[in-house]
Amino acid sequence: MRHVEGRARRARAALAAVVTWAGLLAGAVGCTSDDPGGVHGAPGAPPDPDPEEVIRIFPADGSRGVRPGEKLSVRVPGGRLESVKVVRSQDAQDTPVPGRVAADGQSWEPDAHRLALAARYTVDAVALDRRGRRSARHATFTTHVPEERFIGYVAPENRATVGTGMIVSLEFNREIRYRAAVERAVSVTAEPAVEIRPHWFGRSRLDFRPEHYWKPGTKVTVSLRLRDVEGAPGVYGLQHKTFTFTVGRSQVSLVDAAKHTMQVRRDGTLLATVPITAGAAKSPTYNGKMVVTEMLELTRMNGATVGFKKADGRGEYDIPDVPHAMRLTTSGTFLHGNYWAHESVFGRTNVSHGCVGLRDVKGGGPDTPAGWFFDRSLVGDVVEVVHSKDKTVAPDNGLGGWNMSWEAWKTGSAVK
Numbered sequence: 001m002r003h004v005e006g007r008a009r010r011a012r013a014a015l016a017a018v019v020t021w022a023g024l025l026a027g028a029v030g031c032t033s034d035d036p037g038g039v040h041g042a043p044g045a046p047p048d049p050d051p052e053e054v055i056r057i058f059p060a061d062g063s064r065g066v067r068p069g070e071k072l073s074v075r076v077p078g079g080r081l082e083s084v085k086v087v088r089s090q091d092a093q094d095t096p097v098p099g100r101v102a103a104d105g106q107s108w109e110p111d112a113h114r115l116a117l118a119a120r121y122t123v124d125a126v127a128l129d130r131r132g133r134r135s136a137r138h139a140t141f142t143t144h145v146p147e148e149r150f151i152g153y154v155a156p157e158n159r160a161t162v163g164t165g166m167i168v169s170l171e172f173n174r175e176i177r178y179r180a181a182v183e184r185a186v187s188v189t190a191e192p193a194v195e196i197r198p199h200w201f202g203r204s205r206l207d208f209r210p211e212h213y214w215k216p217g218t219k220v221t222v223s224l225r226l227r228d229v230e231g232a233p234g235v236y237g238l239q240h241k242t243f244t245f246t247v248g249r250s251q252v253s254l255v256d257a258a259k260h261t262m263q264v265r266r267d268g269t270l271l272a273t274v275p276i277t278a279g280a281a282k283s284p285t286y287n288g289k290m291v292v293t294e295m296l297e298l299t300r301m302n303g304a305t306v307g308f309k310k311a312d313g314r315g316e317y318d319i320p321d322v323p324h325a326m327r328l329t330t331s332g333t334f335l336h337g338n339y340w341a342h343e344s345v346f347g348r349t350n351v352s353h354g355c356v357g358l359r360d361v362k363g364g365g366p367d368t369p370a371g372w373f374f375d376r377s378l379v380g381d382v383v384e385v386v387h388s389k390d391k392t393v394a395p396d397n398g399l400g401g402w403n404m405s406w407e408a409w410k411t412g413s414a415v416k
Helices: 002-034 179-184 369-375 406-410
Strands: 056-058 073-075 080-090 093-096 099-101 107-110 120-128 134-142 148-150 152-155 168-172 186-191 196-201 205-210 219-225 230-232 235-237 240-247 251-256 261-266 269-275 288-291 294-302 318-327 334-338 356-359 382-386
Touching: 080 099, 080 107, 152 219, 179 186, 179 196, 179 205, 179 230, 186 196, 186 205, 196 406, 269 356, 269 369, 318 369, 334 369, 356 369
Parallel strands: 148 235, 251 382, 334 356
Antiparallel strands: 056 073, 073 107, 080 093, 080 120, 099 107, 120 134, 152 168, 168 205, 186 219, 196 205, 219 240, 230 235, 251 261, 261 269, 288 382, 294 318, 318 334
16 A cells, blocks of 8 residues: 555656646746846846848848849948858859958958859858847859850961961950950960060950061960950950960961962071962952961861852852962962973963962972971961962951051950
């Protein structure tokens, strides 16, 4: 019987303990609902600060389609920032965004003030309010994804070895309306250093050159920082890359259309005088300095593509296998091998449709004048034509910019 009574007393004690703890818990819940400061502070203490009031982040958390011109900043109106961390997520890569807190501790701004396009930004900030209470905020926003982009097709190629007359040329796939902004985003530097200036041809081409031909051995670096640069209303750049090329030996060839000869000089020394045929009286060769921009061991040439047509619309010539062809102008001037003209014309008369022809054989022979010159040439070599009965080649026809004076060239910059 005593065992039964003992068990009953223990049961009543346990039940009383449960009731007591339940009452305490109910009292705790009641304090939380009636006293805002009851959990985190003494009764009657002010509530914890609202993090969104202490730390203000711009653009606002959750913003979408933020334009690149909008300003990214973190501000604490009445307290002090302890830390700010911003990360840009773009093209599946996270990149920290560097910035700095102002001396008074009340604001943070990034070092670069332009936002990237098609990116997600994450901001984490910690600050103290006026009373020294710590708050933290996490915010994200995404930037505008443009529908239209532009790119620049660049010559020469990366890691190329070129002749001393090479001009860096960017041909844009879209018309550039904000030329100064695009020009500032392109950098061309050389080692050893030399002054390099830009020149715009219209609204879709930007060239760079020094005052004189490059010195042999020069290493040139081209840096394109066009990504997210607005080139026209609503049209933004896509490229962000750097490439280099090296200037090889100097080779400048002088074509005398009246004497029907070409003098080939390497580093100032005459290598050879080669007999040539230039443009006939009805289709003379351009005068002036031209640069080799393309080298083709074999190519087709059809007169209809460059304006030499018969009455029926067909080309005045159509040669499917022109050997050792080196392009000098965009409009179709080549220096090339010629196997169809009689050997007697070379060095004696001009019979071409504007090109410079060197004696060759069908299929191209390495021991012919054309084969010899082709094997010793580079993209970027200069071919200058004199004493032809035509005008000087336009500076934007191929890489004809060497025909402009340095003063005239410098006026072509959009950055004043």
